[in-house]
Amino acid sequence: MGKLKIAIQGVPGSFHHQVALANFGEETDILPFNTFELVAKSVSTGEADFAIMAIENSIAGAILPNYELIDRYELTIRDEFYLPIAHQLMALPGQKIEDIREVRSHPMAILQCKAFFAQYPEIQLKDDVDTAAIAQQIAAGNLTGVGAIASRIAAEIYSLEIIAKDIQTVKSNFTRFIILQKAQVTHDFTPNKASIKVTIQNIKGGLAKLLTLMSENGLDLSKIQSIPVIQKPWEYAFFMDTVFEDYDLFLQTMKEISERFGEVKIFGEYQSRK
Ligand SMILES: O=C(O)C(=O)C[C@]1(C(=O)O)C=C[C@@H](O)C=C1
Known part of the structure; x- marks a missing residue:
């Protein structure tokens, strides 16, 4: 193989x-x-x-x-x-923070370091494809005046110097x-977490009733996120992550939700790693 x-x-x-x-x-x-x-x-x-x-x-x-x-x-x-x-600000060896005019990184990494850069309004922040790719570009192009937000490992791989350490807004990040x-997972364990999407029909109090049902059946909601149903302006589907102890009751609840509230799509059943 x-x-x-x-x-x-x-x-x-x-x-x-x-x-x-x-x-x-x-x-x-x-x-x-x-x-x-x-x-x-x-x-x-x-x-x-x-x-x-x-x-x-x-x-x-x-x-x-x-x-x-x-x-x-x-x-x-x-x-x-x-x-x-943990995010590090890195640049070519010898560069100081005063030399940096522009910092590039993945937009999610930039968002995590906003508070740090608020102290340096003269530095331009630019979204790019990936944290480490910028470290690679700075090294390959010998780019002065440009910094990357990336991991300590990226600094080592691309031989850049860390000029400010652990710049994410809170240390615990x-x-x-x-x-x-692609295919359905066949598991050799009993799942205790699932990610689902429910497209709720627009019935009065629908979401509240659905959440009550989940809670009564021991399904702890660890995340809920609404996303637009693009074919129907101003209607929403809900992505939810739920943690449970009783897998059979989870399956039964999914059946009940699809009968009472709207279409249920299960994206995955797995083990919680938190
Ligand atoms: O740019 C990277 O190194 C990534 O792996 C992307 C990514 C993300 O997509 O959120 C991964 C983890 C961090 O939150 C920042 C960036």
Whole structure:
């Protein structure tokens, strides 16, 4: 059997790459992509066996477009992974913070460091594809005056110097990643967490009643996010993550929700890693 192919957004040294190594070890083929859309597509076409996708961060919040990608490409969530995230400001060796005119990084990384850069209004912040890719570009192009926000590992790989450490707004910062595959997962364990989408018919008090049913059946809601139903302006579907002890009761509740409230799509049943 050949090596597993793991799709990630980013290059070596990116946070996605770190999650790929932690989950699947060193003996895989990493397929790097510039966008989450291409990551999702690669799993749906079978080019990659699995994908790693950031879904939410404890400072910056949800990456909403990624929910839509999982839905549209019909992907299955097989697992989750929480990575502690520490951001470093890095540049060519010898550069000082006064020399930096522009800092580039992944938009989620920039959002996590807003408070730090509020002290340096003269530094321009620019969204780019990936944290580590910028570190790579600075090194390859010998770019002065440009900084990257990326991990300590990226600074080591691309031989950059860290000029400000741990610049995320709060020290304790986590990104939750999900591991995706195309086919349904057959598990050899009993799941205690699920990610679902419910498209609720617009009935009065519908969401309140649905949440009450979940709570009465022991389904603890760990996340809820509304996303627009694009075919029907101003109607919303709800993405929810729920944690439970009784798997059979979870399945029964899903059936009841689909009968009483609207369509239910289960994106994945897995084990909570929190
Ligand atoms: O740019 C990277 O290194 C990534 O892996 C992307 C990403 C993200 O998409 O949120 C991953 C973790 C951090 O929250 C910042 C950026």
